[in-house]
Amino acid sequence: xxxxxxxxxxxxxxxxxxxxxxxxxxxxxxxxxxxxxxxxxxxxxxxxxxxxxxxxxxxxxxxxxxxxxxxxxxxxxxxxxxxxxxxxxxxxxxxxxxxxxxxxxxxxxxxxxxxxxxxxxxxxxxxxxxxxxxxxxxxxxxxxxxxxxxxxxxxxxxxxxxxxxxxxxxxxxxxxxxxxxxxxxxxxxxxxxxxxxxxxxxxxxxxxxxxxxxxxxxxxxxxxxxxxxxxxxxxxxxxxxxxxxxxxxxxxxxxxxxxxxxxxxxxxxxxxxxxxxxxxxxxxxxxxxxxxxxxxxxxxxxxx
Amino acid sequence: xxxxxxxxxxxxxxxxxxxxxxxxxxxxxxxxxxxxxxxxxxxxxxxxxxxxxxxxxxxxxxxxxxxxxxxxxxxxxxxxxxxxxxxxxxxxxxxxxxxxxxxxxxxxxxxxxxxxxxxxxxxxxxxxxxxxxxxxxxxxxxxxxxxxxxxxxxxxxxxxxxxxxxxxxxxxxxxxxxxxxxxxxxxxxxxxxxxxxxxxxxxxxxxxxxxxxxxxxxxxxxxxxxxxxxxxxxxxxxxxxxxxxxxxxxxxxxxxxxxxxxxxxxxxxxxxxxxxxxxxxxxxxxxxxxxxxxxxxxxxxxxxxxxxxxxxxxxxxxxxxxxxxxxxxxxxxxxxxxxxxxxxxxxxxxxxxxxxxxxxxxxxxxxxxxxxxxxxxxxxxxxxxxxxxxxxxxxxxxxxxxxxxxxxxxxxxxxxxxxxxxxxxxxxxxxxxxxxxxxxxxxxxxxxxxxx
Numbered sequence: 233x234x235x236x237x238x239x240x241x242x243x244x245x246x247x248x249x250x251x252x253x254x255x256x257x258x259x260x261x262x263x264x265x266x267x268x269x270x271x272x273x274x275x276x277x278x279x280x281x282x283x284x285x286x287x288x289x290x291x292x293x294x295x296x297x298x299x300x301x302x303x304x305x306x307x308x309x310x311x312x313x314x315x316x317x318x319x320x321x322x323x324x325x326x327x328x329x330x331x332x333x334x335x336x337x338x339x340x341x342x343x344x345x346x347x348x349x350x351x352x353x354x355x356x357x358x359x360x361x362x363x364x365x366x367x368x369x370x371x372x373x374x375x376x377x378x379x380x381x382x383x384x385x386x387x388x389x390x391x392x393x394x395x396x397x398x399x400x401x402x403x404x405x406x407x408x409x410x411x412x413x414x415x416x417x418x419x420x421x422x423x424x425x426x427x428x429x430x431x432x433x434x435x436x437x438x439x440x441x442x443x444x445x446x447x448x449x450x451x452x453x454x455x456x457x458x459x460x461x462x463x464x465x466x467x468x469x470x471x472x473x474x475x476x477x478x479x480x481x482x483x484x485x486x487x488x489x490x491x492x493x494x495x496x497x498x499x500x501x502x503x504x505x506x507x508x509x510x511x512x513x514x515x516x517x518x519x520x521x522x523x524x525x526x527x528x529x530x531x532x533x534x535x536x
Numbered sequence: 537x538x539x540x541x542x543x544x545x546x547x548x549x550x551x552x553x554x555x556x557x558x559x560x561x562x563x564x565x566x567x568x569x570x571x572x573x574x575x576x577x578x579x580x581x582x583x584x585x586x587x588x589x590x591x592x593x594x595x596x597x598x599x600x601x602x603x604x605x606x607x608x609x610x611x612x613x614x615x616x617x618x619x620x621x622x623x624x625x626x627x628x629x630x631x632x633x634x635x636x637x638x639x640x641x642x643x644x645x646x647x648x649x650x651x652x653x654x655x656x657x658x659x660x661x662x663x664x665x666x667x668x669x670x671x672x673x674x675x676x677x678x679x680x681x682x683x684x685x686x687x688x689x690x691x692x693x694x695x696x697x698x699x700x701x702x703x704x705x706x707x708x709x710x711x712x713x714x715x716x717x718x719x720x721x722x723x724x725x726x727x728x729x730x731x732x733x734x735x736x737x738x739x740x741x742x743x744x745x746x747x748x749x750x751x752x753x754x755x756x757x758x759x760x761x762x763x764x765x766x767x768x769x770x771x772x773x774x775x776x777x778x779x780x781x782x783x784x785x786x787x788x789x790x791x792x793x794x795x796x797x798x799x800x801x802x803x804x805x806x807x808x809x810x811x812x813x814x815x816x817x818x819x820x821x822x823x824x825x826x827x828x829x830x831x832x833x834x835x836x837x838x839x840x841x842x843x844x845x846x847x848x849x850x851x852x853x854x855x856x857x858x859x860x861x862x863x864x865x866x867x868x869x870x871x872x873x874x875x876x877x878x879x880x881x882x883x884x885x886x887x888x889x890x891x892x893x894x895x896x897x898x899x900x901x902x903x904x905x906x907x908x909x910x911x912x913x914x915x916x917x918x919x920x921x922x923x924x925x926x927x928x929x930x931x932x933x934x935x936x937x938x939x940x941x942x943x944x945x946x947x948x949x950x951x952x953x954x955x956x957x958x959x960x961x962x963x964x965x966x967x968x969x970x971x972x973x974x975x976x977x978x979x980x981x982x983x984x985x986x987x988x
Contacts, residue, residue, distance in 0.1 A: 250983075286796040288966070305799065313796040319789030324550070335542040336797040380793065 239264045239388055239419040240285065245294030247280055254280040256443040257294070265417040267410070269434035271424060273532055277443045278423050279316065282390055286313045299387065309338045312386035316393045318377045322366040326357070329365055330379055337384035344383070351379040355405065370397050378406070382413065389413065390421045395429055407433065427525040437524070439531055446531050455521045462520050463492045463500055470512030479503050489516055539798045540806050547781065547810025552817065561818055565825035586646035587676035587703065592662055593651065594683045601717055602681065603649045605710040652678070663694070670696055679707065686719055760930035761900065763857045767864040767926055768896045774815040775872040775892065779885055781807050782876035800962035804873055808958060812866060856933050856943065863950040864926030868892055870957035877965035878981060899924040903931045910935040920946050922953035
């Protein structure tokens with residue numbers, strides 16, 4: 233993956249179905265060895281974008297480059313795709329099923345066999361190898377599906393709602409696996425509605441809404457570049473200062489503290505100084521970053 | 537190419553291992569053989585031992601020859617004699633008549649024959665006594681040969697059961713032979729000569745074709761229809777399999793994962809070929825079973841002295857029949873592929889056998905004008921056209937074999953349209969399924985086809 237660190241690049245990609253523009257002039261770059269969060273509300277165009285990346289759909293206009301090459305059928309084998317709507321053959325045995333999907337990704341039968349054994353062991357499913365798939369619980373099927381996605385050791389993994397249907401224990405197991413894969417310098421595109429998960433795992437994010445990109449960058453940049461700043465404050469007194477509209481844009485009371493949203497251009501240091509001067513007793517004063525959740529709500533709200 | 541093989545292997549081996557396949561492979565031949573053998577066994581079942589026949593010979597000179605005639609009926613070595621004694625009835629070909637005789641002989645009953653001495657009693661007294669014996673079950677049947685049997689050709693049959701067609705016709709034939717024999721003897725006519733002179737003719741049909749003169753037994757046309765029927769049966773059985781196989785991947789959402797690994801065209805082609813191989817395997821199993829059974833049957837009949845006419849067919853026709861069967865099957869199967877691509881559940885596909893039935897029925901009707909005029913331009917176009925070619929071209933090959941290039945063209949067009957239809961199905965599948973996730977109407981399909 234020497235392609236100047238970029239695994240995947242979309243250049244002004246558009247896709248229209250009949251009259252409906254599903255993806256509009258979308259450009260983005262996914263860097264190698266990082267976890268990239270593709271987030272957005274339902275119907276924003278995430279799935280269409282992903283389908284174009286995995287070569288199920290062709291863009292109407294624009295260009296998709298994978299590993300520095302024009303997207304092609306051959307490159308499909310270097311991608312692992314876990315669609316949001318899971319699909320396994322119900323009546324096939326788990327082992328046969330995995331071997332089939334492995335072979336469809338170009339593995340030899342023998343190689344597929346050793347890898348599927350390894351993965352079943354890793355995800356604690358070895359005992360189920362000879363069972364029919366529909367005898368498995370939903371969470372287990374979910375893990376089987378995940379194995380089909382990773383067993384051919386793809387350089388790019390595309391995971392759509394990978395944690396749905398998993399209990400906390402399995403979710404934790406899955407998270408470990410993802411971090412391992414990342415440590416192996418594999419690139420992961422992670423699509424989700426769950427902002428807390430994205431916040432926890434993603435290095436970079438791209439927020440799309442109504443077919444367009446709304447926000448892009450590393451999680452750090454996105455957060456610090458985000459206009460809204462807040463302070464968690466616990467104090468006695470100082471109400472007058474907090475009522476000053478030049479400093480404070482709003483107050484949100486939480487259990488034993490108040491979240492103070494700073495006014496445009498106001499400085500947190502200035503607020504602290506004024507509070508101390510006003511004689512308030514301060515037991516907590518902490519600058520808080522906006523959560524991805526808040527950013528999502530505000531951005532999606534803005535563009536709505 | 538590799539992935540195509542992976543898909544074909546899964547479709548093929550996966551289905552071969554199902555209980556349904558194993559059961560139908562074994563059961564269908566058994567059932568069919570049962571249909572053929574059991575009725576035959578039942579009909580020819582002989583309940584009880586030999587039938588006792590009493591003969592009241594009022595002529596006083598017929599008994600011995602009648603007895604011989606009744607008994608030789610069962611006797612294989614007497615066949616030639618019996619044949620000599622009976623000139624072919626007008627209208628029946630010698631073959632047919634011989635077959636009928638053989639049939640009644642194989643199915644016939646054993647007889648014990650006794651003579652009833654008149655001892656000066658009146659015929660009514662004798663009948664009275666014999667009736668009593670029949671009622672007691674001592675006697676199966678008695679025959680009365682009147683004095684004027686040779687002139688009037690009438691005899692009387694008495695028995696409890698007069699509705700057993702095999703027994704009555706057998707006895708009638710035996711009497712018939714004995715009477716004719718007697719008449720000829722009395723007229724001093726040489727029987728051998730009569731047989732020679734009254735021998736019928738057989739019409740030998742010979743086809744004039746580019747490959748030289750070929751004998752044709754006439755059954756070949758039926759064979760073309762047979763191939764058509766087989767395509768139709770295979771499609772009805774396996775079209776549904778293809779349909780479920782495609783729809784299953786839609787309902788389980790496997791298709792999206794598959795499409796991220798293989799081209800829809802390969803998926804469709806793989807399914808078609810995989811399922812077709814299953815169909816061919818099944819047919820081969822059946823063919824071997826039937827072939828073995830038929831050989832066994834022919835062997836048995838031949839052993840029992842029946843000569844079985846085997847259809848004489850040029851080998852080339854068998855090869856063509858196989859080729860057109862395969863191409864025809866694939867072509868019709870693509871209809872199921874296309875419908876499967878359009879619907880989201882199997883229920884919606886309910887009416888889909890309709891175009892298959894429609895097209896195959898039409899092609900059977902088209903065969904008739906083609907037989908009458910196998911080299912017309914109508915026949916040419918029909919035998920090139922997809923869906924009609926498998927039957928109509930076979931009919932042409934049998935009637936007046938067209939030049940080889942026409943046969944090759946017909947096969948080529950068949951294969952090309954199969955590929956085209958698979959491509960169409962793949963396209964409808966991908967666009968319809970991924971974009972809308974619902975079943976498609978025809979206008980929508982036409983619109984989708986123009987999109988990528």
